[in-house]
Amino acid sequence: MSPVGTPGIVVAVDGSAQADAAVAWATQEAIMRQLPITLLHVVTPLETGWPPGPMHEGVPTWQADEATRILTRAREVVESNRGEAGSPEVHAEMAYAQVVSTLIGATKGSWMTVTGSTGLGSIGRLLLGSVSTSLIHHGYGPIAVIGNDRTGAKDAPVVVGIDGSPVSERATALAFDEASRRGVSLVALHAWSDVGVMPILNMDRRSYEVQGHEVLAERLAGYQEQYPDVTVERRVLCDQPARWLLKAADNAQLVIVGSHGRGGFASQLLGSVSSAVAHGARTPVIVVRPDPS
Known part of the structure; x- marks a missing residue:
């Protein structure tokens, strides 16, 4: 795994269709610029007094398993969108922290940060629309906002x-x-x-x-x-x-x-x-x- 903020393109992923669209777009951008791509999934710590159950490296096992599924899905999206140009260097990162602050921190070390326009956030409690809004107001460098309903002809300006x-x-x-x-x-x-x-x-x-x-x-x-x-x-x-x-x-x-x-x-x-x-x-x-x- 690479550290959050690897110089290159960082994509926020959550398993939604909007996040898949963000990964697909970022893949093409990474290939075009010959940059590495980091798939970042942020798991929000549970706010509960109940025991979280089995743990995996400090993260509740069920959340870790879901994060693995989401990151695996994101890698598959990269592979399906690389075409004949070859796959960019891909890293996967899971962070167990607050979503917005983690992603804003990631923007400091990345060349570009990519997020879906909407979509379910970590454990379904945060919309990526809120994340993208926070990034375009408080992040650093280029912030790309992508939606699965956003298309444009390749010859369009x-x-x-x-x-x-x-x-x-x-x-x-x-x-x-x-x-x-x-x-x-x-x-x-x-x-x-x-x-x-x-x-x-x-x-x-x-x-x-x-x-x-x-x-x-x-x-x-x-x-x-x-x-x-x-x-x-x-x-x-x-x-x-x-x-x-x-x-x-x-x-x-x-x-x-x-x-x-x-x-x-x-x-x-x-x-x-x-x-x-x-x-x-x-x-x-x-x-x-x-x-x-």
């Missing part, structure tokens, strides 16, 4: 939300890299969230659009030189960034956003935007969180 913040900058870098590796185009979306006050303050909508195009040109210039193979479609839109990102997600294979930044998405924390997109999009979503440092 990657979508990135850009606001000019440091976290948005990292999201943009990842989006270009993902689009290049997948051989698809990139849709760069920039939206203003305070347009609704323009009539009150007598603001000129055109000035927002001009400024938005300037932000996009500035933020995309260096990456377009670094990734000349990626065709970029620029979209400057007014108001409701989450709404426009969700609409763009319908025709994308992946959406990437930053978390907790200000800029083009003025007056609205990207944390709320990223949460809305992660749980509402019909395609896989990567929320880029700040690094542990």
Whole structure:
């Protein structure tokens, strides 16, 4: 077994269909990037005064057996999704601790953390929806949220939300890299969230659009030189960034956003935007969180 937080891709697994989808997606990502993958199942300690029964290395035997079944199932999903590209290096880890804090800790040492959008958590008491929400608000690095009902054509573009913040900058870098590796185009979306006050303050909508195009040109210039193979479609839109990102997600294979930044998405924390997109999009979503440092 590998330690939690092995540099590579960590996937939270719980035996649900959503977790299986997360493992399948993570397998392809690991193969594409030649990274190891760690399947992590967290067993929640029982909160009861009754004796837990037979124990296995400090864990009630029935919970340990269930964890083994779940991890075995996750390995099978990896094998069934590796195709002809070969299997990535796979590790399995069981942790006997609180789910959310353990997974947040795992994000500190992983390149990317992947979780299902919903699903049963440890011993059926915690929804993975709650776990994914906690990770995209408190985790570190890229957090991928995957659902078994989230699909996207392999030739569909990657979508990135850009606001000019440091976290948005990292999201943009990842989006270009993902689009290049997948051989698809990139849709760069920039939206203003305070347009609704323009009539009150007598603001000129055109000035927002001009400024938005300037932000996009500035933020995309260096990456377009670094990734000349990626065709970029620029979209400057007014108001409701989450709404426009969700609409763009319908025709994308992946959406990437930053978390907790200000800029083009003025007056609205990207944390709320990223949460809305992660749980509402019909395609896989990567929320880029700040690094542990």
